[in-house]
Amino acid sequence: NMTMTNKIKSNKSRLSVTKKNLKFLSWNIQASSTTEGNKFSIKEFKKIIIEHDFACLQEVREEVHLPGYSTVTSLREGSRSGGVAILVKKDLSQGVEFIKNKEWPDYLTCRLKRDFFRLDKDIFLVNVYARPHNSSDQSQ
16 A cells, blocks of 8 residues: 545646555456356456555456446457456546556556656556466467
8 A cells, every 4th residue: 555645636737646545456367257257247356446546457368347447458469368457546547657568468567657646756566467387378
């Protein structure tokens, strides 16, 4: 948790956050779709995510969307494994810049802008899927 704020404050048409504890989640969800259906339609699954301001998910395997969140997903082409996503609560998304790298689909980064979050420096949040050493997928 980082100390920041829940209240969004407007300064000369610029939004910023005042004091709040931001909550971060990192979770290998082992695929968003299962034989029972999409995990994002399961109440208990969604509840865990919406308790957080930022959610870094690994092994999403497909585009993910959750109401109230801005999302960027990075998927491996032609692979049924891996894939990462970063979800950011919409009221904070103006203070976040997503950085996607097509050469490394297992990495996804976002920059928390220091002015918006009232920090001394920008913070970079990196979501990484670390493939098991015995993985049959030999790309990158």
